[in-house]
Amino acid sequence: MSIDQDILQTKFRNELQKAAVNLIYTYGWVTEKSKELFASEDITPQQFNILRILRGSHPQPLSTLQIRERMLDKMSDTSRIVDRLITKGLVKKGTCKADRRLVDVMITDKGRKLLERLDAREDELDNIFGNLSKKEAVVLSELLDKIRGGK
């Protein structure tokens, strides 16, 4: 369905505004879809993001700042999301011995097993964008890069 029909606004000021509204709307649609998958493991997209980052570095621990640098959402509230993952037993943390300001955050076996279960369902994630061909996905990425390009 086109953006004109999906929202009740019938006219846009210009094509740029229409594309901007469409981007915001489609983002909501995509995150909504992905949440369904994560909810089956009782985690949120941000919690998944941190788990994936920690698996990437395992068994090397990462500090809160290192995790934040690798997140899509740079300003996110890493300390508190990590604390929620600790409550769930999916990560653990301790003080870094070399620099006691830092914390060593590491994924637990339980956390890694959870990710393995999600790995088996990667195709469901890909299916969210399944209506696009590979070529269309490339064009989309190029256009998105270009939006941010001026900076």
Place this chain on the structure above:
Amino acid sequence: MSIDQDILQTKFRNELQKAAVNLIYTYGWVTEKSKELFASEDITPQQFNILRILRGSHPQPLSTLQIRERMLDKMSDTSRIVDRLITKGLVKKGTCKADRRLVDVMITDKGRKLLERLDAREDELDNIFGNLSKKEAVVLSELLDKIRGGK
């Protein structure tokens, strides 16, 4: 800058995943930019969204549900955002006489004056997408529509 360089992840599983990550990342970039403009009037994007909807119907009031239906983010917490706008004196509400379950929400003169000040700066909003040509914006909208197309 391309998405590969913007985030520290060097490889993606496929072009679909790369486009998905790029969409999420670019959404964050765009909303960040637009927030700067709204912050100059001390409102948030969601509060702006509701004000704009109410201006569209003025002087006819809308119920909470009617506002929500017109918002980009359907599940958003309309009652509480409206209450924050009331605190700021930008909207007012009363009980609908025809159906006392509903509330009549209407934009105030102060709210309309705020929107008029932002109207004068529409070009700043357009500039967020200014790196795209009109044709590219059309292609982007078509691709985004297609993502959601399969339902």
Place this chain on the structure above:
DNA sequence: TGAAATTCAATGTTATAACATTAACTTTGC
């Protein structure tokens, strides 16, 4: 008509974003 079902706004709860501040710790410069 009157009970049941439905609609609607308000409110409660948890997770997050974005920003500011604080306190602990380390590095720098003298």
Place this chain on the structure above:
DNA sequence: GCAAAGTTAATGTTATAACATTGAATTTCA
């Protein structure tokens, strides 16, 4: 070596998303 500056994680605050529940009001239907 020590004071000042810088770094880091934690915490506080406000706004929001998403979901569930509640209670008031209305509609449906027997």
